[in-house]
Amino acid sequence: MKAPSDTTKYLIHAEIVADGVVEKPDVVGAIFGQTEGLLGDDLDLRELQKTGRIGRIEVKIESRGGKSYGEIKVPSSLDKIETAILAAALETIERVGPCSARIKVTKIEDVRASKRKKIVERAKEILRELFEEPEIESEKIVELVRQAVRTEEIIEYGPEKLPAGPAIDESDAIIVVEGRADVLNLLRHGIKNVIAVEGTNIPKTIVELSKKKTVTAFLDGDRGGDLILKELLQVADIDYVARAPEGKEVENLTLKEIIKALRNKVPVEQLHSLKNREREERREEEKQEKVDLITAIKRHVREIEGKLIARILDKNSEVVKEIPVRDLVKTLKNGNLKAEAIVFDGVITQRLIDIASKKEIPCLVGVRLGNVVKLPTNVRVITFDQL
Numbered sequence: 001m002k003a004p005s006d007t008t009k010y011l012i013h014a015e016i017v018a019d020g021v022v023e024k025p026d027v028v029g030a031i032f033g034q035t036e037g038l039l040g041d042d043l044d045l046r047e048l049q050k051t052g053r054i055g056r057i058e059v060k061i062e063s064r065g066g067k068s069y070g071e072i073k074v075p076s077s078l079d080k081i082e083t084a085i086l087a088a089a090l091e092t093i094e095r096v097g098p099c100s101a102r103i104k105v106t107k108i109e110d111v112r113a114s115k116r117k118k119i120v121e122r123a124k125e126i127l128r129e130l131f132e133e134p135e136i137e138s139e140k141i142v143e144l145v146r147q148a149v150r151t152e153e154i155i156e157y158g159p160e161k162l163p164a165g166p167a168i169d170e171s172d173a174i175i176v177v178e179g180r181a182d183v184l185n186l187l188r189h190g191i192k193n194v195i196a197v198e199g200t201n202i203p204k205t206i207v208e209l210s211k212k213k214t215v216t217a218f219l220d221g222d223r224g225g226d227l228i229l230k231e232l233l234q235v236a237d238i239d240y241v242a243r244a245p246e247g248k249e250v251e252n253l254t255l256k257e258i259i260k261a262l263r264n265k266v267p268v269e270q271l272h273s274l275k276n277r278e279r280e281e282r283r284e285e286e287k288q289e290k291v292d293l294i295t296a297i298k299r300h301v302r303e304i305e306g307k308l309i310a311r312i313l314d315k316n317s318e319v320v321k322e323i324p325v326r327d328l329v330k331t332l333k334n335g336n337l338k339a340e341a342i343v344f345d346g347v348i349t350q351r352l353i354d355i356a357s358k359k360e361i362p363c364l365v366g367v368r369l370g371n372v373v374k375l376p377t378n379v380r381v382i383t384f385d386q387l
Helices: 022-034 044-048 080-090 111-129 139-151 181-187 205-210 223-236 254-264 268-303 324-333 351-360
Strands: 010-018 058-064 067-076 098-111 155-157 162-164 171-179 192-196 214-219 240-243 307-313 319-324 341-343 363-366 380-383
Touching: 010 080, 010 162, 022 044, 022 058, 022 067, 022 080, 058 324, 067 080, 098 111, 111 181, 139 181, 171 181, 171 205, 181 192, 192 205, 214 223, 214 254, 214 363, 240 254, 240 268, 268 307, 268 363, 307 324, 319 324, 324 351, 351 363
Parallel strands: 171 192, 171 214, 214 240, 341 363, 363 380
Antiparallel strands: 010 067, 010 098, 058 067, 155 162, 162 192, 307 319, 307 341
16 A cells, blocks of 8 residues: 555665665565564554555666666655664665665655745745736735745754754754754744754754753654653753643644743753652552552462462453463463463462563462572562462
8 A cells, every 4th residue: 555645754765786686576575574573563564554654665676797786765654763763674684585685775855845845946936926916915825935935944053964943053042853844843933043953862063052052952742752852861951841742743733832832841950850759659659559469469369279270460450360270381371461460379480480571470479489590670479478
């Protein structure tokens, strides 16, 4: 399924060299086959293409001198971070058909930026040619053209050539955003003291600017924004933090949403105190939960002791499944049960502990501990005599 052109955000460009003669179907097959299961279900290429989150993979390839050379294009409607991960996955491909091969990502094109450039050029033509007609009068058209012209003001700042607005040097306060598209959106709404970090590796230019100016980090309301904020706080002198609404990106915000987010910016000192308070509250909640869990486990122990029964419990300490102890290993290995604890009338072995760790089951309760040499940190082991 080809992703609709109006939803494509980025276009991954890559070059391929194969040590032998291969054709387009061989390359496409290698891309799907060798990335399958590599990035988990959320970034599985076949599922992404079925749902339209990546488009049809385009391959142009020719053979000469016993080798094959070509270009690969992958349209993506994923966000920046997911697109970058997908691009990196392409470079892990080592074979195409029977031949060894190398794939190198050359660039990731912001499709929307290209479209906006065309809009700017066309808008300037409209200004010169069509606005001479007296009947073309609309405040909305004027504002749209004004916004398009504003985006033409974007500059490249510093040795890293970071996307920025023209007022970075003259402003005492600046706004740091994630990427070029965020800068363009703020420019479109008349905010010119803005600069982008362009990834989680914070450029030295941003670090130096933060020493001289009042800095507000204005980030997306997702995990990507969390990661960039974490690194910014470690390497730069950030004064305030503003976030887009949860699940939204700065590049897609309206003027009203931008103003609201910037008005609600939080001083970094207050952010630290909020995090500390939330951490303490979580610790207190965890203490109560542990007390409740132990109380429930004691009840289950009383009910199964001496009966060679195993109970798999959920996060509410309710029984998900009750089975004979002899079937416990097989059930855990072959099933996809989500369990908070396992209480069973048997010996806690190394094998059971390893399975619980792999299945992310945080608590294992049994009669006694067997010949165990390794206790993983993500599994709590309790014997009946400890209750």
